[in-house]
Amino acid sequence: MPTKVYIAPRVEILAQSGIESIPTEYVRPVEERQDLGDALEEVKKQIASGVPQIPVVDLKGFDSDDHETKMACVDSVKKAAEEWGVMHIANHGIPEDLLDKVREVGKKFFDQPIVQKEQYANDQASGKIQGYGSKLANNASGQLEWEDYFFHLIYPVDKTDLSIWPKDPSDYIEVTKQFAEHLRTVVSKMLSILSVGLELEEGKLEREIGGKEDLLMQLKINYYPKCPQPDLALGVEAHTDISSLSFILHNGVPGLQVYKENRWITAPCIPDTMIVHIGDTLEILSNGKYKSILHRGLVNKEKVRISWAIFCEPPREKVVLKPLEELVTDETPAKFTPRTFQEHIERKLFKKKQAEEAAAAAAAQAANGHKPNITN
Numbered sequence: 001m002p003t004k005v006y007i008a009p010r011v012e013i014l015a016q017s018g019i020e021s022i023p024t025e026y027v028r029p030v031e032e033r034q035d036l037g038d039a040l041e042e043v044k045k046q047i048a049s050g051v052p053q054i055p056v057v058d059l060k061g062f063d064s065d066d067h068e069t070k071m072a073c074v075d076s077v078k079k080a081a082e083e084w085g086v087m088h089i090a091n092h093g094i095p096e097d098l099l100d101k102v103r104e105v106g107k108k109f110f111d112q113p114i115v116q117k118e119q120y121a122n123d124q125a126s127g128k129i130q131g132y133g134s135k136l137a138n139n140a141s142g143q144l145e146w147e148d149y150f151f152h153l154i155y156p157v158d159k160t161d162l163s164i165w166p167k168d169p170s171d172y173i174e175v176t177k178q179f180a181e182h183l184r185t186v187v188s189k190m191l192s193i194l195s196v197g198l199e200l201e202e203g204k205l206e207r208e209i210g211g212k213e214d215l216l217m218q219l220k221i222n223y224y225p226k227c228p229q230p231d232l233a234l235g236v237e238a239h240t241d242i243s244s245l246s247f248i249l250h251n252g253v254p255g256l257q258v259y260k261e262n263r264w265i266t267a268p269c270i271p272d273t274m275i276v277h278i279g280d281t282l283e284i285l286s287n288g289k290y291k292s293i294l295h296r297g298l299v300n301k302e303k304v305r306i307s308w309a310i311f312c313e314p315p316r317e318k319v320v321l322k323p324l325e326e327l328v329t330d331e332t333p334a335k336f337t338p339r340t341f342q343e344h345i346e347r348k349l350f351k352k353k354q355a356e357e358a359a360a361a362a363a364a365q366a367a368n369g370h371k372p373n374i375t376n
């Protein structure tokens with residue numbers, strides 16, 4: 001008997017097939033369609049409508065010898081982290097030509113024929129999460145996202161597995177290593193600024209999440225093909241990042257949306273900046289002062305979008321995440337129970353599964369002509 005080979009559905013294949021309507025698994029339910037549309041149009045509408053925009057913060061002041069200049073920088077980052085949980089950072093210190101190379105090698109990898117990329121396919125079922133992949137329909141609703149991706153650990157160097165990094169283009173590894181080194185410095189700087197913003201000692205947050213040795217940086221290159229029905233699909237469904245901090249670099253095509261004050265706000269592309277998210281881990285440590293914001297990725301009809309998301313994470317088991325003692329008082333009691341990063345991930349997956357099962361059951365009952373029984 002021939003062995004059954006499982007072919008993972010690559011969104012790129014679907015996009016290239018010339019279909020005019022997307023398969024039902026990619027069609028988002030009506031409840032998710034608020035402010036959903038073609039990213040290129042949404043961003044134009046957004047700018048015209050005058051809604052508040054994700055703040056832009058300048059990191060340069062933090063290196064100043066002048067105390068006031070330094071504190072002005074801290075205050076702007078603190079305000080953005082408290083009010084938005086996301087910001088564009090300017091003057092981050094990573095050379096622009098290195099970032100261009102990061103964009104170039106990622107694009108070249110994805111420009112290869114799919115068979116070449118399949119050599120790097122991950123295998124989520126067997127726990128091999130690094131590599132080339134697409135979302136599997138493993139949830140109750142069977143919903144899929146309009147993207148393929150490449151995922152791998154980039155820092156610390158001794159924990160990386162270069163054997164699974166792309167060999168083509170030939171400078172992928174060198175460029176990515178250099179990028180990781182530079183970005184690690186920015187991670188420390190952001191954590192210092194955010195520590196000072198909480199009136200803690202500069203090194204506090206970084207130490208709490210693993211320090212130089214144990215803080216991990218994972219890279220996910222999101223590849224969003226053109227989509228014939230961007231008003232029905234999502235590149236990445238709504239979520240908050242589990243990380244401590246996430247950095248996003250992109251190829252100049254908009255797509256990121258964040259949820260604030262009951263509406264989705266589409267992020268414009270601002271040259272020479274990167275986007276930084278506060279993740280769940282810092283929300284917990286800061287006892288909810290810094291926010292981990294709900295966000296999602298839109299797609300569009302005309303342009304392929306690529307984004308490079310770098311997740312900075314604490315080690316899975318080594319540290320217990322809980323609100324820092326200094327921030328817990330009678331007036332501000334702890335808002336989060338202690339948990340390891342691994343436990344946090346499991347709790348979140350469990351909650352998501354429960355919500356999906358409830359939604360699938362309600363949809364099935366509605367399709368059968370019954371009213372969903374909400375007491376169940």
Ligand SMILES: O=C(O)CCC(=O)C(=O)O
Pocket residue numbers: 220222236241248255256295296297307309
């Ligand atoms: O592509 C983006 O801008 C967002 C991606 C994202 O949120 C993620 O990968 O967690």
Ligand SMILES: [Fe+2]
Pocket residue numbers: 239240241246295
């Ligand atoms: Fe995210």
